[in-house]
Amino acid sequence: MEPFTFAASTDLKLPVAVKMVWNQWLTLPVSYNVLPVNTVLAVTIWDLSPINIPGEEGGEGHHVPFGGTTITLYDEEGTLRTGRQKCRVWRHRHGDGYSDTSTPWQQVKSRNRRSRRGREEEEETVVVSAKQVRKEAELERLVGLMKRHEMGEIAENKWLDQMVFRQIEKMERQSVREGSRPTTARASAAKTHDDDGQESGETKPDGHVDEDEGEYYLYLEFPRFDHPIVFTDHEYPAPPISSLLPTTLQNPSTTSNSNNTNNINLKPPPELHPGPGLHSTDQYGGGSDAEGGTWPLLPIYDPEVGYGDNPAETKHRRLIRGQRNALDRDLKPNPKMRDYLNRVMEYGPTVDLGEKERDEVWRFRHHLARDKRALTKLVKSVNWNEPAESRQAIALLPKWVEIDVDDALELLGPGVANPAVRAYAVDRLRKADDEELLLYLLQLVQALKFEPKHDKDDPDNTEDSSLAAFLVDRAAANLKLGNFLHWYLMVELDDDNPSQSEHNRQIFARVSYDFMRQLETTSDGKARRKVLLRQGEMITTLTKISKDIRSGRGDRLKKIADLKKALADPKNEMIWFEPALPLPLDPGVRVVSVVAEEGNVFKSTLLPLYVKFRVQGGGEYGMIFKTGDDLRQDQLVVQILALMDRLLRKENLDLKLTPYRILATATLAGCVQFIPSTPISGILGAAKYKGSILGYLRFHNPPAAGESSVLGVRKEVMETYVRSVAGYCVITYLLGVGDRHLDNLMIAPDGRFFHIDFGYILGRDPKPMAPLMKLSREMVEGMGGTDLGLVPESQWEVFRQYCFTAYTTLRRSSSLILNLFALMGDAGIPGLVVLGAQGEAVGKVEERFKLGVGESEAVGLFGALIEREMGAWGPVLIDKLHGLTQGWRA
Numbered sequence: 001m002e003p004f005t006f007a008a009s010t011d012l013k014l015p016v017a018v019k020m021v022w023n024q025w026l027t028l029p030v031s032y033n034v035l036p037v038n039t040v041l042a043v044t045i046w047d048l049s050p051i052n053i054p055g056e057e058g059g060e061g062h063h064v065p066f067g068g069t070t071i072t073l074y075d076e077e078g079t080l081r082t083g084r085q086k087c088r089v090w091r092h093r094h095g096d097g098y099s100d101t102s103t104p105w106q107q108v109k110s111r112n113r114r115s116r117r118g119r120e121e122e123e124e125t126v127v128v129s130a131k132q133v134r135k136e137a138e139l140e141r142l143v144g145l146m147k148r149h150e151m152g153e154i155a156e157n158k159w160l161d162q163m164v165f166r167q168i169e170k171m172e173r174q175s176v177r178e179g180s181r182p183t184t185a186r187a188s189a190a191k192t193h194d195d196d197g198q199e200s201g202e203t204k205p206d207g208h209v210d211e212d213e214g215e216y217y218l219y220l221e222f223p224r225f226d227h228p229i230v231f232t233d234h235e236y237p238a239p240p241i242s243s244l245l246p247t248t249l250q251n252p253s254t255t256s257n258s259n260n261t262n263n264i265n266l267k268p269p270p271e272l273h274p275g276p277g278l279h280s281t282d283q284y285g286g287g288s289d290a291e292g293g294t295w296p297l298l299p300i301y302d303p304e305v306g307y308g309d310n311p312a313e314t315k316h317r318r319l320i321r322g323q324r325n326a327l328d329r330d331l332k333p334n335p336k337m338r339d340y341l342n343r344v345m346e347y348g349p350t351v352d353l354g355e356k357e358r359d360e361v362w363r364f365r366h367h368l369a370r371d372k373r374a375l376t377k378l379v380k381s382v383n384w385n386e387p388a389e390s391r392q393a394i395a396l397l398p399k400w401v402e403i404d405v406d407d408a409l410e411l412l413g414p415g416v417a418n419p420a421v422r423a424y425a426v427d428r429l430r431k432a433d434d435e436e437l438l439l440y441l442l443q444l445v446q447a448l449k450f451e452p453k454h455d456k457d458d459p460d461n462t463e464d465s466s467l468a469a470f471l472v473d474r475a476a477a478n479l480k481l482g483n484f485l486h487w488y489l490m491v492e493l494d495d496d497n498p499s500q501s502e503h504n505r506q507i508f509a510r511v512s513y514d515f516m517r518q519l520e521t522t523s524d525g526k527a528r529r530k531v532l533l534r535q536g537e538m539i540t541t542l543t544k545i546s547k548d549i550r551s552g553r554g555d556r557l558k559k560i561a562d563l564k565k566a567l568a569d570p571k572n573e574m575i576w577f578e579p580a581l582p583l584p585l586d587p588g589v590r591v592v593s594v595v596a597e598e599g600n601v602f603k604s605t606l607l608p609l610y611v612k613f614r615v616q617g618g619g620e621y622g623m624i625f626k627t628g629d630d631l632r633q634d635q636l637v638v639q640i641l642a643l644m645d646r647l648l649r650k651e652n653l654d655l656k657l658t659p660y661r662i663l664a665t666a667t668l669a670g671c672v673q674f675i676p677s678t679p680i681s682g683i684l685g686a687a688k689y690k691g692s693i694l695g696y697l698r699f700h701n702p703p704a705a706g707e708s709s710v711l712g713v714r715k716e717v718m719e720t721y722v723r724s725v726a727g728y729c730v731i732t733y734l735l736g737v738g739d740r741h742l743d744n745l746m747i748a749p750d751g752r753f754f755h756i757d758f759g760y761i762l763g764r765d766p767k768p769m770a771p772l773m774k775l776s777r778e779m780v781e782g783m784g785g786t787d788l789g790l791v792p793e794s795q796w797e798v799f800r801q802y803c804f805t806a807y808t809t810l811r812r813s814s815s816l817i818l819n820l821f822a823l824m825g826d827a828g829i830p831g832l833v834v835l836g837a838q839g840e841a842v843g844k845v846e847e848r849f850k851l852g853v854g855e856s857e858a859v860g861l862f863g864a865l866i867e868r869e870m871g872a873w874g875p876v877l878i879d880k881l882h883g884l885t886q887g888w889r890a
Contacts, residue, residue: 003097004039005030012048037074037231042095042103043087043218044068068095069218071105080229082222083147089216135171142168313355314383321362321389329366337364345373348851349410349818350842353380369396372403376410384418394420403428406816409440412447412467413822419452423466430470434478439643441481442636443823444471445488448511449504468511476518479528483587485515486532487663491632497667499828534577535584539665541572542609546627546669550607559601563609567596580616585623585663585671590616610674622674631670633831635662636824637735637758640817644731644810651809655727655802656720658754676749680778681742693747693782697721700749711784711793713751720751722783722795725775726802728755733773733865734810734817734848738765740774753779761831762844773869780870800866807862814849818842 008026047066067089074080087105095103146168148154149161333341341364344357353361358381361368365381368374375397382393397420410416411425429437429444437444444467451465475482492500492508519525545566549559567574580590591613600610608626615621642659664670680693689695694711701717703709710718732740738760747753755774760766780786784794810817821842825832832841850858 004035032080032229035073037078038099039073040070040097040099040101041073041220042068042070042097042101043220044095045089045218065092065094067091067216068093068103069105070095070097070101070103071220074231078231080222080225080231082224082229083150085220085222086143087218087220089218091216135174139168139171142171317359317383318386318389328363331364332367333364341368341374344377345371347377348846349376349406349815349822350846353377357381365393365396369400372401372407375400375403376407379411379416379418379421390418394418397421397424402431404816405429405432405436405440406813406819409443409447409816409819409823412444412450413819414450414826417450417452419466422451426466426470434474434481436646437474438481438484439639439646440820441471441484442488442639443820445485445492445508446823446827448507449826451507468507468514472511472515472518475515476522476525479582480587482515482519482528483532483535483582483584484663486512487584487665489515490536491664491666494667497828499833531582534581538574538581539584539669539671541574542611542625543627543666543669545572546607546609546625549601549609550628556601556603559607560599563599563601564596567594567599567611583613583621583623583671584665585661585673586621589613589621591621592616595620608672622676624672624674625670626672627669629670630668630830631662631664631672632667632827633761633829634672634758635664635670636827636829637737637761638662640735640820641731643817643820645727647813647816648727648806648809653802653805653809654723655806656724656752657727657731658724658748658752660754675746675754677746677752677754678748679743680745680747680776683747684742684778693721693778694784696747697751697782701751710795711791717751718783718795721747721753722799723802724751724753725779725783726799727806728753729773729775729866730803730806730810734845735761736763736844736848737761737774738763738770739767740771742776742778745774745776745779759831762841764831771869773865775866775869777870786870800863803866804859804862808855808859811849811851811855811858814846814851818846821845 005028008028010022010024010026013020013022045066045068046063048063069087069089071085071087072081085105088103090103093103095101145154146165149156337360341360344353344361345368347353357377361374361377361381365378368378378393378396382389384390403425405428408425408428411421416422416425429440432440448465448468448471451467471485475485489508489512491497493505493512494500516529519529522528545563548566549562552559552562554562566572574594575596576593577591580592583589583591593614595612595614598610598612602608602610602624606626606628608624611623611625613621613623638659638661641657645655645657645659648655648657658675660675661673662670678696683689683693683696684691686696689699694713697713697717698711701714703712703714708715713721732755735758737755737758739757740755744755744757745753746756780796780799783796783799784791786794786796788794788796821832825841850861853861
């Protein structure tokens with residue numbers, strides 16, 4: 001044990017008749033946060049000769065240790081000791097301060113003892129009477145109450161407290177006398193603080209006891225705190241698996257298949273070469289000596305392996321890359337190297353390149369400039385800490401072939417900090433039209449967090465962010481883009497957003513300010529600013545109404561009446577909008593008034609409001625407004641759904657999806673577009689539909705005379721149903737949407753099938769045995785079932801083909817979808833935060849794309865999934881239990 005600080009001592013106290021009391025606080029020059037968990041406090045009580053006291057004339061300064069004790073600062077659970085502590089004092093010993101101390105502070109309740117007066121050495125067991133046990137238990141209870149009194153948990157009553165304290169002290173002395181008869185004499189002590197103590201006077205026990213055998217106690221008073229102080233160590237990240245396991249233990253399929261999504265490409269362990277006369281005998285490099293003895297070679301974890309760069313490798317790379325600058329310009333790969341580079345180009349955005357892969361990409365960088373997929377790989381291969389290497393990479397950017405949007409989004413992610421590279425990615429986004437840009441706007445707002453910090457001292461740096469300037473310019477020129485940019489920023493600036501850092505809040509505030517200032521420069525800028533202000537007032541009014549209804553008393557009918565009354569109240573300014581107001585949820589829809597009598601309150605825990613508006617030019621628009629619920633996750637899922645719909649349509653595949661609009665207006669508030677539809681649970685329970693989806697479709701869409709039909713339903717309606725079921729089966733599987741039951745599966749009268757309520761995504765589900773894909777028996781029967789022999793018009797095979805086509809089409813655009821999720825990793829969305837690591841969400845989606853296998857094999861796996869989910873009994877049981885639960889609640 002090593003001392004942490006200097007020793008401290010109290011003032012000298014002359015002996016008194018009964019006890020010694022110091023009552024002196026000692027402070028040591030060391031902080032608690034630097035003390036290890038095994039820290040001990042060693043206290044020694046010195047006995048100064050009463051005749052030869054230092055400083056007195058003729059005094060010799062004679063002193064001996066009266067006794068010592070050693071107490072641990074932390075208890076067995078790593079909690080700092082506080083309050084009064086009773087310590088055993090060991091006579092004529094120093095407090096040694098060792099971990100295996102000979103002066104422990106706690107008294108051993110029973111021990112073996114040997115007689116000193118000529119008896120034969122033998123062990124004696126301490127026998128304690130039942131009466132003594134009860135006295136000891138009562139004394140411990142009273143001491144515990146005294147500690148509570150000292151901490152202020154028991155009210156103070158001075159005159160009564162003194163009587164109680166004297167009685168407890170008397171009981172302690174009596175206990176010492178009785179307990180000392182078979183063992184040793186005891187003494188009580190008074191008190192001191194922290195790093196010193198107090199000693200009590202000795203009490204005379206009954207019977208003869210040698211002075212050396214007397215027991216003494218010291219009471220130490222440690223500081224108290226409002227909360228427990230717990231020791232904790234810094235937890236380092238888990239070591240890479242390749243740094244712990246030898247190469248022979250690794251999974252060959254993982255190491256050989258470089259396109260495996262789980263392959264991290266960490267550095268392999270170094271090779272071991274036994275010296276002369278030593279022969280490797282085991283997988284860890286153990287060997288044998290010349291005499292035939294064996295010895296193991298144990299692997300030791302080095303935190304830098306797999307994380308930090310090897311200085312020798314860095315120097316080697318710098319020299320090699322520097323020498324080849326002139327030769328690399330005209331260097332072309334041979335067929336074998338071309339195949340190798342093609343495999344590297346097929347890596348997904350989450351795959352890190354190995355050392356050799358980075359070197360080869362850099363070596364053939366001029367040749368790869370014609371491959372649009374290669375730029376993101378080059379950015380990963382460059383050592384941006386080397387100025388010369390960085391300049392060469394930046395000089396290549398203007399010569400590179402135009403990259404796709406998914407690569408531009410990857411270059412705007414958290415892994416790229418070079419301003420020139422990010423500016424190049426923004427230039428690529430400038431070529432996207434407003435409708436396409438709107439699909440990525442949610443992620444681009446999040447990408448503002450990853451922009452390099454603005455250097456105010458640099459006179460050439462006049463803009464904080466090229467991305468911010470781009471978004472502000474495009475949003476100021478387009479009403480729809482400006483509307484959504486404003487509300488996305490308002491959510492990030494919400495005071496109730498606990499995950500938002502102050503630095504990020506300043507970034508979004510600056511962009512919002514620049515956007516408003518840019519609007520002033522446009523012709524209709526002032527009018528648009530006023531529109532945004534009026535939208536904010538309407539959302540504020542709806543928020544107040546929603547909270548009042550949730551907190552108000554009464555049943556649902558009364559709450560509906562209260563809602564209608566509030567919407568019709570003139571002071572809420574919802575009766576008429578003059579001029580017409582673009583809805584925040586859909587700025588292309590201009591509303592002129594609210595239909596107060598159509599207001600409704602849904603049966604739900606959070607009591608969402610249904611509000612209907614009259615639209616300019618005729619028509620009505622239904623909207624659901626919710627408070628107390630975080631709609632950002634639903635907003636993200638619907639945004640990805642709209643993007644996937646666009647990707648499928650570009651391939652001439654219209655799956656009749658319904659990406660209804662969702663807009664979070666705050667962290668715990670937002671709007672949802674209302675789509676007239678019926679849940680499957682309601683369809684199956686309705687007699688007029690004969691308890692089936694097919695009956696529902698026949699009821700609403702009977703074929704007219706001479707009109708073609710399938711299964712008694714108009715042909716285009718049945719086709720809409722089959723296409724939409726296929727699309728949502730594929731998309732909800734890829735996004736890992738959970739908590740699927742018959743209440744959040746909806747069907748519109750025109751045959752459109754769609755999902756609502758995306759509270760669980762990326763494989764999370766509150767129910768056990770949850771399916772990977774929601775494809776119930778009722779859904780399949782709505783298209784005719786799977787038995788073509790029984791139902792010749794069954795659309796089952798058509799449904800399967802739509803599924804396979806949609807899956808392969810979206811799989812080809814996996815990089816774009818994965819990059820969008822990567823940009824949302826730091827958004828604070830609950831479904832992403834619960835996964836922990838930032839890349840975990842991307843990995844969950846990537847896993848379902850099956851990028852590690854070929855397209856035909858991936859389709860085969862997906863087809864097997866459809867067959868498996870069709871015959872699974874777990875989803876059926878879940879639907880039954882959910883129906884029973886909902887019926888019980890009703």
